[in-house]
Amino acid sequence: MPVQALRISVAAAALIGLPFAAQAAGMPQFDLTKFPTQIFWLVVCFAVLYFLMAKAVLPKIGATIESREHKIQADLDAAQKANDAARAAGVEQDKALTEARGQASGLIREASEAAAAQTSAKLHEVSDRLGAEIAAAEKRIGEQRTQTLAGLGSMSTEIATAVLGKLVGSADPAQVARAVDEAAKAGKP
Amino acid sequence: MASPLEQFAIQDLTAPLFTIGGHHIAVTNSAIFMMSAVVLSSGLLLAGAGKGAMIPGRIQAMSELFYEFIANMIRDNVGSGGKKFFPFIFTLFIFTLFGNILGMLPYGYTFTSQIAVTFFMAMVVFLGVTLIGLFKHGLHFFSLFFPHGAPLFTAPILIPIEVVSYLSRPISLSVRLFANMTVGHVLLKVLAGFVVALGFFGFVPLIVLVAITALELLVALLQAYIFTILCCIYLNDALHLH
Numbered sequence: 001m002p003v004q005a006l007r008i009s010v011a012a013a014a015l016i017g018l019p020f021a022a023q024a025a026g027m028p029q030f031d032l033t034k035f036p037t038q039i040f041w042l043v044v045c046f047a048v049l050y051f052l053m054a055k056a057v058l059p060k061i062g063a064t065i066e067s068r069e070h071k072i073q074a075d076l077d078a079a080q081k082a083n084d085a086a087r088a089a090g091v092e093q094d095k096a097l098t099e100a101r102g103q104a105s106g107l108i109r110e111a112s113e114a115a116a117a118q119t120s121a122k123l124h125e126v127s128d129r130l131g132a133e134i135a136a137a138e139k140r141i142g143e144q145r146t147q148t149l150a151g152l153g154s155m156s157t158e159i160a161t162a163v164l165g166k167l168v169g170s171a172d173p174a175q176v177a178r179a180v181d182e183a184a185k186a187g188k189p
Numbered sequence: 190m191a192s193p194l195e196q197f198a199i200q201d202l203t204a205p206l207f208t209i210g211g212h213h214i215a216v217t218n219s220a221i222f223m224m225s226a227v228v229l230s231s232g233l234l235l236a237g238a239g240k241g242a243m244i245p246g247r248i249q250a251m252s253e254l255f256y257e258f259i260a261n262m263i264r265d266n267v268g269s270g271g272k273k274f275f276p277f278i279f280t281l282f283i284f285t286l287f288g289n290i291l292g293m294l295p296y297g298y299t300f301t302s303q304i305a306v307t308f309f310m311a312m313v314v315f316l317g318v319t320l321i322g323l324f325k326h327g328l329h330f331f332s333l334f335f336p337h338g339a340p341l342f343t344a345p346i347l348i349p350i351e352v353v354s355y356l357s358r359p360i361s362l363s364v365r366l367f368a369n370m371t372v373g374h375v376l377l378k379v380l381a382g383f384v385v386a387l388g389f390f391g392f393v394p395l396i397v398l399v400a401i402t403a404l405e406l407l408v409a410l411l412q413a414y415i416f417t418i419l420c421c422i423y424l425n426d427a428l429h430l431h
Contacts, residue, residue, distance in 0.1 A: 028198040029304045029371065036212035038199065038305040041220035045227045046310075049284055052231040054276035060238035061256045068243055 156180045193378035197302055197371065219306075222298045226287035234283070255283065259417070266421040270428050278424075281310070282417040289370060289409035293402070301412075302370035304363060311363035314420045322427030333430050362419055369412045373405040 028034070157177045164171035202221065205213035237245075237252025245253055259279045263271040285301055292299025300306050322330040334351040335344060380401065383394040 027194055029302070029367065031199070034199040034217075035305040036209065037201075037214050037217055038219055038300075038303055039309050040209060040212075040214050041217070041223050042300075042306050042309055045220075045223040046280065046284055049227045049231060050276060050280040052227075053234070053280045053283070057231065057234040057238045057252070058256065058276055058279060060241055061234075061252055064238070064241035064245075064249075065253060065256065067241075071243060 153177075153180065153184065156184070193375045193382070196298075196374060196378060199303075218298045219300045219303060222288070222291050222300050226284060226291055226300075229291075230283045230287045255279075262418055262421055266418060267425045267428065271421070271424065274424060278417060278421060281314075281420060282413060285310075285366070285416050286410065286413035289413050290406075292370065292374065293406055293409055299370050299374060301366055302374060304367045307363035307367040307416075308359065310416075311359040314362070314423065315359040318420075318423045318427045321424070322430070325428060326430060330427070330430065333426060358423060362416065366412050366416050369408055373401075373408055376401060377405065 157173065157180045160180055161171050161173050161176045164176060200218050201215035202218060203216045205215045207214055233248065234252050234255070237248045237250075240246075240249065242249060256279070259282055260275065263275055263278055267274070288299065288301040288306075291297050292302065322333070326332075334348050334355065336347060336351070339347055377398065380394045380398045384391040384398060387394065
């Protein structure tokens with residue numbers, strides 16, 4: 001960089017020729033009579049600045065930075081804690097969900113079993129009742145049939161006796177009954 | 190044309206206020222700028238420290254930047270035991286920084302371009318650091334002048350070299366700051382003279398002048414940093430002996 005090179009060469013010239021240049025050009029920096037006043041003001045100003053920095057500025061800035069770091073750390077900790085809690089709650093919830101699901105399926109199974117049992121019991125009951133009714137009806141029909149059949153024999157004998165009585169004049173009921181029986185037997189396949 | 194060195198002259202602005210050891214003390218142009226540096230820097234930093242808000246504003250952010258910059262510098266270069274010297278190092282940096290920057294203002298005066306100022310600061314640091322080392326380590330402090338692990342027969346050569354380099358610390362420290370500031374301002378003044386002398390073609394040195402002003406601003410910041418970090422390194426030597 002030419003600017004830098006120029007600068008360095010001027011600096012080198014100034015440094016090498018410093019004592020001579022100071023004498024020749026009368027560099028004000030080497031005027032020893034001006035040293036005490038500069039040192040006096042330097043000490044005063046530096047002391048004032050030091051006092052202000054050490055007592056007022058630095059403790060305050062330091063406290064601010066520290067409290068900010070604490071706050072950030074506390075916030076991070078709180079966030080971590082909340083995250084942990086949320087995760088634990090999630091696990092808890094999953095567990096509860098699984099449990100509830102198991103419970104629900106158990107309930108459904110129980111209910112369907114109960115319903116099936118009830119249905120089959122009712123079915124049995126109904127079929128039993130129907131069976132009994134059918135049996136009773138069959139029995140009644142049978143009875144009526146035998147009754148009718150029995151009645152049929154005596155009715156035929158009566159009719160035959162009456163018919164014979166009209167045709168022949170008289171008839172032996174016992175003979176007629178025997179004849180009817182034989183006819184009935186023969187009529188049967 | 191006025192000499193480019195005239196700008197460094199110390200001028201009494203008031204009648205002598207009082208006398209110390211036969212020397213008349215008056216308010217000088219240099220003193221005005223030292224006071225300005227104190228007032229401006231402490232005003233800025235007090236405003237920055239003022240509310241101590243959790244979310245800093247601009248001035249507070251800048252003050253905290255300065256604080257952490259120097260705190261980190263001490264942590265990295267001095268380490269343990271450096272915390273005690275934090276206010277001093279901080280003040281040194283701020284005072285030098287504002288001295289350098291205020292000199293860049295038009296009609297400004299650069300009190301850090303005065304060898305009296307830089308050498309006095311360097312001597313205070315040098316003597317302070319030496320005394321701290323002697324108090325902390327006693328006579329063992331002088332082991333600083335012989336590198337640990339060097340062959341014993343090299344002592345006649347090494348010890349004088351180390352002693353001379355140690356004693357030249359305040360000179361190199363003060364001359365570095367003083368020379369940088371002086372040369373920068375001389376250069377600016379000479380180039381400004383060219384701008385006037387060349388008439389119409391003065392715009393050429395003017396462009397260079399603008400560039401060098403930017404460079405000088407960088408040098409102002411850099412030299413304040415170098416002055417401070419060297420003090421930290423010397424302090425580290427005294428506290429921890431290599």
